[in-house]
Amino acid sequence: MNDKNSTDPELTGELETEAKPTHIVGIGASAGGLEAIEAFFKEMPPDSGVSFVVIQHLSPDHKSLMAELLSKRTRMPVNRAQDGELVEPNSVYLIPPNKNLRLFHGRIILSEQDRDARGINLPIDIFFRSLAEDQGAKAIAIVLSGTGSDGTSGIRAIKEELGMVMVQAEETAAFDGMPRSAIATGLVDYILPPNEMPTQLLSYLKHPFTAKDEYASTMLNDEDGVTRIFALLRESNKIDFTYYKPTTIIRRIERRMAVNQIHDLSDYVRFLESYPVELNSLHKDLLIGVTSFFRDPEAFDAIADKFLPQLFKEAKEDKLRIWVSGCSTGEEAYSLAILCCEVIEQQNLNLDVKIFATDVDREAILAASAGVFAESAVADIEPGMLSKYFYRRDEGFYISRQVREMVVFAQHNLVKDPPFTNIDLISCRNLLIYLQPVLQKRVLELFNFALNPKGVLFLGSSETTGEMGEYFDPVDHKWRIYQSRGRRRQSELSEPAINFDAKRWYNNNRMSGRGMAARMHEEERLLERLVEGVAGDYLPFCLVVSESLELMHVAGDAKDYLQFTTGKVVNDVSKLVIKDLAIPLSTGLQKVFKSKEELIYSNINLNLAEKHKVVNMRLKPLPTKKRQVMMVAVFIEEVRTSTQSSTSSSETYNVGKEAQQRIIDLENELQFTRENLQATVEELETSNEELQATNEELLASNEELQSTNEELQSVNEELYTVNSEYQGKITELTEVNNDLDNLLCNTRVATLFFDENLDIRRYTPEATQLFRVIDQDIGRPISHLSHRLLDVDLVQLAKEVLINETGIEREKINTENGEEFLMRVFPYQIAPDTYSGVVFTFVSTSGLRQAQNKLVEQELRMEALLKVSDAYVLINEQGEIQEVNQALTDLVGYDESELIDQNISILMPDDFATQHDYFIQRYLKEGNSKIIGTTREVPVKRQDGEIINQHLTVAEMVIGQRHWFVGLLKDQ
Known part of the structure; x- marks a missing residue:
């Protein structure tokens, strides 16, 4: 039997020693990619320990040929991928024809291509996403020559898991569609020709961050470096990463160090200070927003079927306000807008829906505002919905005007900036998981403040309301959808936003790496076992007490010294010890915390139920480091014999004397408290008067705000009017533009328009018969324009017309194939006596010349x-x-x-x-x-x-x- 899934110990041992690739590299290409793939593998050594999976759009015949060609370029075995096959190091796997390829625990999973109604299948995106899920930080994606945008969506998933992305330089690609689309995301680490990629890839693999098997960061030992990076990020981008998850922050810093081949944190800090571009790249890596249209479709179905209709039904003044926080590039916001349009259409409602989509990343907001998405981004949208709410133009999909006008995009810092108010639905998905609990609580408090009673909070599948659970009712446990209870904590909103403190972050998180927390736990358990083992034999009964008299730890037998009463559990040590110990312990602790010196009480009499006991009490301050809370260890030891005398450094405890002293201390403390209370009352009275005055000012300000609101309302109405006028103007301009296009096309006159810099502005279709010009040439200078005209200097003619501001007309302009044209060159007039550019027109006179020749011939015949x-x-x-x-x-x-x-x-x-x-x-x-x-x-x-x-x-x-x-x- 040779079943790899067997639980036989020997076979299990064989599995554990089985060689695994250090990393798996996915290579995506389509048209023109074969040459680039060959160039890559020609330079790639066969013993790198890496596996390669090639995903390329080719016909079956070409794919069989590709395996043969690659085998000549590399000494690594080139295999056609088999279903269930384990990926081995130093091997190349080619996707079979008409298949999609995924990875699961390092094994290849093949499936039939699932094309949508448009006949589109994106195998590169499918593989990249599975590669990211399966390999995490060990995933590497390479995008080579190809048309379309396949791979663009997949590299986002790779970067989210801290993988690396390489893209072929556009100028070296036979078809630059795929490289250009990938580079436009801003997530690419290296842009190189294919033959230079292997060297950079090997350098990346040798970096300590890339080479280590498990995550165990040593960066947290460098307090100054982390502090400086945080400060640089805050200075450049106004974003404080103090309370982000430390693992996320450190791993992404280390990944950027690996990309730049920097091994020491201090060197990387200097690199950041010298190259602001890298600081911006690190900022992008820390804010990677992985999103998609209708992510988790079942969750959106629940929103559309259950919650949106209810919100529409309860909407006040026929208005619904939605807030999408952390919207990234806008897919989430547009998805909710499309759902709203669908529900409104189904129920025939007349509602004004306004969606506020915010993110701290300005570039993401600009991209979202454009409303343009690659083909791979909209691949998962149903064809009917895609054709209804998107239109295609220039290899991209544009969101429809109906949806775009529902969404308002704005840059917004969720922690520092004020929240929106009167919100009916908040969507904040996959954001809280990157924040520490203190920041999660802060964000949820803002959401609670922003939501209307019974408003809906839509979180990611891995997020909960945590400590704020009492303010939200869960209404869908699976998809983490909550409903606001309407409670308010406005006092907490008045607190200032959490300030940047990198040292505090360092102290709180320096042990948070994987393995460090486990060692700390083991050390604590070891110390606890040691104390328990020696207590009684070597140590007297011991208490550890904090400055607030809170009992922190107990060692030894506590039955004679501690007592617990019924009712609410308290942790005040003065209330937990027996009555005879309460006064000496409270008195001693007060002295020790004040003097910070050791104190010993001897001969303390304890009257227990069955016996009388005399004990000595030793109170010793514990060593305290910076920022640590002061604690005191209290040792209570029974006096064994009556002949045993106290040490010279101890003082005999006198109940009467100590009680009298305790009473005096308490009276002094009471008097001091009364004086403080009186001063506080006076301050409160003064503050109350100030608050009353402030309240009056606020009332006046409120009235001013109301009047301002009315003014803004009137301005808003004016803006609506102006907007309507602009819409009319746009319609008129569109009609004029259409008329102009038809005129230029139907006159069949070759015409070229140049601006004041003699760059191409526009041309008619007829011009392509004389000039080698395409749409991509718009904006190029006239000197770059090649043509078929003989003895014509376009540059000289254009300059002459610009200087003299008068037109030039020339007849009998001939072409290489013998055609004849009438050429006119005139200045481009933008106002009376004002010109900005040049217009060339070419009218064919070949037919007229032939007619004239025939007429002359006939006349000659007639004369004869x-x-x-x-x-x-x-x-x-x-x-x-x-x-x-x-x-x-x-x-x-x-x-x-x-x-x-x-x-x-x-x-x-x-x-x-x-x-x-x-x-x-x-x-x-x-x-x-x-x-x-x-x-x-x-x-x-x-x-x-x-x-x-x-x-x-x-x-x-x-x-x-x-x-x-x-x-x-x-x-x-």
């Missing part, structure tokens, strides 16, 4: 006909004479001026003229005549009335849509 010796006449469709030659005028006796524009019947006998007109009309209608192209004998009428017979030859000329007839007359 006019010079022939035979009589010649040209008539149009109406039979009107258009041209005659000298031979004809000599034959008929008319002058040329007498014949032009006269009907041809003037040269015919009357009966023949009528027949001729009928003939022309019939020919034009039927297009068939035996006369055209033949010679026949016809009578010709001279000016003097004489009839002569001539041979007539008729030919037809068609010019355009017009018909012309040519007749030649010859003697018989």
